[in-house]
Amino acid sequence: MATNEARGHVTVIGSLNMDLVARAPRLPQPGETLAGHAFAQVAGGKGGNQAVAAARLGAQVAMLGCVGADANGAQLRAGLEAEGIDCAALETSAAAPTGVALIIVDDGSQNAIVIVAGSNGEVAPDTISRHEAALAAANVVICQLETPPAAVRAALAVARRLGKTVILNPAPAAGPLPADWLPLIDYLIPNELEAAALTGLPVTSPQEAQAAARALRHAGARNVIVTIGAQGVVAALGDAEPQHFEAPRVKAVDTTAAGDTFIGGLAAQLACGVDVADAIRFAQRAAAISVTRAGAQPSIPARAEVVGA
Incomplete structure (x- = not known):
């Protein structure tokens, strides 16, 4: 396991959002108004969530992204800094x-x-160029799809050129990835819905996730890890047959940010x-703890909780 004395460096390129969370008995139908029973405003965004998770779970982390010049942006920046995350590459939009x-x-x-993307939409290839030092300092670089595709492609290319381990979480996914992206990625990590969007295959079981992982690997992905919620994870690593990692059994309260x-x-x-x-099993334990708590970043556990679980 990682130790506090041997902390790796992770740079996250991605989104930061303020999450406005309502709890209701069920999800509403189109045109329907439901009475909710709780509301909270919490820090989120896939980039921010993944940065906080990596920091709490043992890494030194840098965040590359963009917030607005508003109260939400100031709060998100302060929250990251409170986690010990380097925000030198976190820009502020004037508009x-x-x-x-x-x-x-x-x-x-x-x-x-x-x-609603807001300032996340202003992350561009030039943003990546301005902050290449943040990628150069990393052992692992993480990207998602909540910032513009051109910026994601630029980040993947720079990270590959620098010889970093590159993770892409293709979320949200509306269809197959551009073919020239796949050689730039070491670990492609979709959930079941994203894997289905990427491949056109149904992904509702570990067996179907294995088929999707094989298809993505055949398309050029080096390693594919498909997360399938309470059913666990299917990992197609290198040339090996896809392996199913069962999820720890817990009582879920809120699945927001479990994947992050x-x-x-x-x-x-x-x-x-x-x-x-071993990294997959550790990450599964962390995700299992997170779903027992409400909220996005508030639900993410510290490393000591996972090691002791």
């Missing part, structure tokens, strides 16, 4: 507001999310040289 996510969580702990916790935990372990199978 666009900080991104927001509108989240509904039902009593079965499922969620529906609408994202998994990715941050995996990156933190890989950054200090942990074997990928």
Whole structure:
């Protein structure tokens, strides 16, 4: 396992949002108004969540992104800095507001999310160029798809040129990735919905996740890890047959940021040289703890909780 004395470096390129979270008995139907029973405003965004997860789970972390010159942006920046995350590459937009996510969580702990990108949409290839030093300092670089594709492509290319371990969480995914992206990625990590969007295959079981992982590897991905919620993880690593890692059994309260916790935990372990199978198991334990708590970043555990689990 990683130790506090052997902390790897992770740089996250991605989104930061203020999450507006409503809890309701169930998710509403189109045109329906439901009475909710709780509301919270918490820090989120896949980039921010993954950065916080990697930091809490043992890595030294830098965040590259963009917030607005508003109260939400100031709060998000302060929250990252309180986690010990280097925000030198976190820019502030003079025009666009900080991104927001509108989240509904039902009593079965499922969620529906609408994202308004705001300042996240201003992350560009030039942003990556200005902050190449943040990528150069990393062992592992993480990207997602909540910032513009041109910026993601630039970040993947720079990280590959610098010889870093590159993770892409293809979220949200609307269809297959550009073919020239796949050779730039070491670990492609979709959830079941994203894997289905990337491949056109159904992904509702470990067996179907294995088929999707094989298809993505055939398309050029080096390693594919498909997260399938309570059913665990399917990993197609190198030339090996896809392996199913069962999830720890817990009582879920809120699944928001479970995938981000998994990715941050995996990156933190890989950054200090942990074997990928052990890194997956560690990340699964972290994600399992996160779903027992409400909220995005508030639900992410510290490394000591996972090691002691």
